[in-house]
Amino acid sequence: MAKHEVKSPIPGTFYRKPAPDQPAFKEVGDKVSKGETIGLVEVMKTFHEVKADADGTILVFPVDDSDPVMAGQTIAELD
Amino acid sequence: MTEGKIKKLLIANRGEIAVRIIRAARDLGIATVQVHSDADTESRAVRMADETVNIGPPAAAKSYLNVESILKAARDSGADAIHPGYGFLAENAEFADAVADAGLIFVGPSGDTIRLMGDKAAARAEAKKANVPTVPGSDGVIGDMDAAARLAEEIGFPVMIKASAGGGGRGIRIANDGEEFRTLAPQASSEAKAAFGDGGIYIEKVIERARHIEVQVLGDGEDAVHFFERECSLQRRRQKVWEEAPSIALGERVREELCAAAVALTKAVNYKGAGTIEFLYDDETGEFYFIEMNTRIQVEHPVTEMICGVDLVADMIAIAGGGKLRVNQSQVTRSGHAIEVRLNAEDPANNFMPFPGVVGELLAPDGPGVRFDHMLYPGYAVPPFYDSLLGKLIVWAEDRDKALMRLKRALDELQIEGLPTTAPLFQALLESDDVRASKVHTRWLEPWLAENPDLIRQKGGSET
Numbered sequence: 001m002a003k004h005e006v007k008s009p010i011p012g013t014f015y016r017k018p019a020p021d022q023p024a025f026k027e028v029g030d031k032v033s034k035g036e037t038i039g040l041v042e043v044m045k046t047f048h049e050v051k052a053d054a055d056g057t058i059l060v061f062p063v064d065d066s067d068p069v070m071a072g073q074t075i076a077e078l079d
Numbered sequence: 080m081t082e083g084k085i086k087k088l089l090i091a092n093r094g095e096i097a098v099r100i101i102r103a104a105r106d107l108g109i110a111t112v113q114v115h116s117d118a119d120t121e122s123r124a125v126r127m128a129d130e131t132v133n134i135g136p137p138a139a140a141k142s143y144l145n146v147e148s149i150l151k152a153a154r155d156s157g158a159d160a161i162h163p164g165y166g167f168l169a170e171n172a173e174f175a176d177a178v179a180d181a182g183l184i185f186v187g188p189s190g191d192t193i194r195l196m197g198d199k200a201a202a203r204a205e206a207k208k209a210n211v212p213t214v215p216g217s218d219g220v221i222g223d224m225d226a227a228a229r230l231a232e233e234i235g236f237p238v239m240i241k242a243s244a245g246g247g248g249r250g251i252r253i254a255n256d257g258e259e260f261r262t263l264a265p266q267a268s269s270e271a272k273a274a275f276g277d278g279g280i281y282i283e284k285v286i287e288r289a290r291h292i293e294v295q296v297l298g299d300g301e302d303a304v305h306f307f308e309r310e311c312s313l314q315r316r317r318q319k320v321w322e323e324a325p326s327i328a329l330g331e332r333v334r335e336e337l338c339a340a341a342v343a344l345t346k347a348v349n350y351k352g353a354g355t356i357e358f359l360y361d362d363e364t365g366e367f368y369f370i371e372m373n374t375r376i377q378v379e380h381p382v383t384e385m386i387c388g389v390d391l392v393a394d395m396i397a398i399a400g401g402g403k404l405r406v407n408q409s410q411v412t413r414s415g416h417a418i419e420v421r422l423n424a425e426d427p428a429n430n431f432m433p434f435p436g437v438v439g440e441l442l443a444p445d446g447p448g449v450r451f452d453h454m455l456y457p458g459y460a461v462p463p464f465y466d467s468l469l470g471k472l473i474v475w476a477e478d479r480d481k482a483l484m485r486l487k488r489a490l491d492e493l494q495i496e497g498l499p500t501t502a503p504l505f506q507a508l509l510e511s512d513d514v515r516a517s518k519v520h521t522r523w524l525e526p527w528l529a530e531n532p533d534l535i536r537q538k539g540g541s542e543t
Contacts (some may be wrong), residue, residue, distance in 0.1 A: 044433035
């Protein structure tokens with residue numbers, strides 16, 4: 001299957017967890033379906049959920065938790 | 080202006096208000112020190128200030144909210160005063176105390192005054208003592224449900240049942256009659272107990288279709304004056320987007336009462352600095368009710384400056400430096416009408432999604448009666464770490480109709496390339512009959528946005 005990239009629609013700070021003391025939304029190897037939340041992007045004091053736009057298995061998160069992202073940057077690769 | 084003690088002012092803020100404070104300081108001949116985070120090294124305020132000090136990483140908690148770093152920057156630069164702007168540490172009583180303890184001047188009221196007016200119940204009690212009308216409700220927490228039900232009948236339905244320990248709209252219920260009240264009040268109490276560990280509730284009359292009207296005050300610790308009112312009824316998610324002065328909803332008699340009430344409260348707490356007393360105004364009954372006092376300079380202060388011909392930021396710095404009020408009440412006059420709109424880095428055609436970016440071409444409106452307070456320049460990269468306010472476009476004209484025309488002209492002149500802004504919202508609002516006639520209230524804007532989904536896109540909001 002072709003590799004699919006999930007991109008952040010907005011610039012900001014990327015988070016893999018819903019809150020600092022909670023587990024990550026998804027881990028590498030997890031299956032996700034279209035519409036599932038895989039991370040948050042904080043921009044200008046508001047939080048936006050980034051959802052998978054295809055079904056697949058997570059291969060890698062190229063961006064670490066709490067790292068900055070640009071609009072259009074890939075935050076997860078799906079198989 | 081009284082010769083002040085302040086020679087070098089540190090600005091503990093960022094964005095457009097930092098630019099505004101630097102200008103006021105310069106007009107007073109005061110040197111400026113701009114503190115900034117790693118994300119703001121290229122900000123307009125940093126480029127303008129006489130000196131700059133890096134106080135930490137982008138996250139506000141590690142920079143603009145870091146009291147130790149800010150005090151160290153003041154010591155190292157030899158600043159003798161700190162202006163907190165709005166937001167961040169502006170209404171933090173411990174910060175005001177810490178600045179004073181460090182032997183520096185805090186440009187604002189004392190920590191004790193900030194503490195007093197920041198406590199909602201205490202502020203309400205102060206207002207009552209000064210004979211300022213408050214929203215009818217229980218005085219503090221109610222324990223006895225029967226007594227509460229009787230009070231609710233007395234106040235008149237609908238009433239709001241609020242959790243004393245709640246906040247940000249959490250734990251609020253609305254009862255429309257006595258029967259509903261007897262069901263909802265115990266529920267609200269047990270829910271508050273579960274959520275906040277405190278079952279205390281209090282009740283307040285619901286003011287439907289209220290306008291948000293606030294009075295600008297200035298005090299020097301002994302005397303106080305008002306600079307009339309501002310109306311800020313156009314709000315989205317409790318955030319003001321459009322402010323004007325005066326409010327055309329007020330007749331002269333109510334205006335005088337409202338402003339006199341604000342001055343009475345300001346004097347009662349020996350207020351020192353610039354402040355705002357916020358009220359709800361009920362069009363139908365002509366009654367106004369105190370909500371709270373903001374102990375800082377506010378975002379929308381320019382509309383007052385435009386109709387009164389004053390510089391509130393310079394005045395608050397001068398008072399902090401030991402100056403007295405330069406005017407008595409009879410010398411404060413107003414003329415014409417001013418409107419301010421807030422330009423945020425948000426996409427109004429896409430549910431106001433915040434969207435920072437790099438400013439491309441920038442054409443700033445100017446000409447008669449136009450003022451543009453902002454933090455932009457071509458090539459500036461708006462950082463994603465702070466709130467989305469880019470600037471404020473303010474217009475003045477002889478009357479409201481002419482001010483609306485001028486606002487349209489100024490918005491037509493404005494060009495900010497590179498990122499979406501809320502400008503198309505205001506172009507759309509200018510065509511609303513309700514806005515043109517000022518038939519608005521604090522819950523008017525959100526339903527209007529829901530009913531007119533395409534208007535903003537037609538006005539140039541981006542396609543998404």
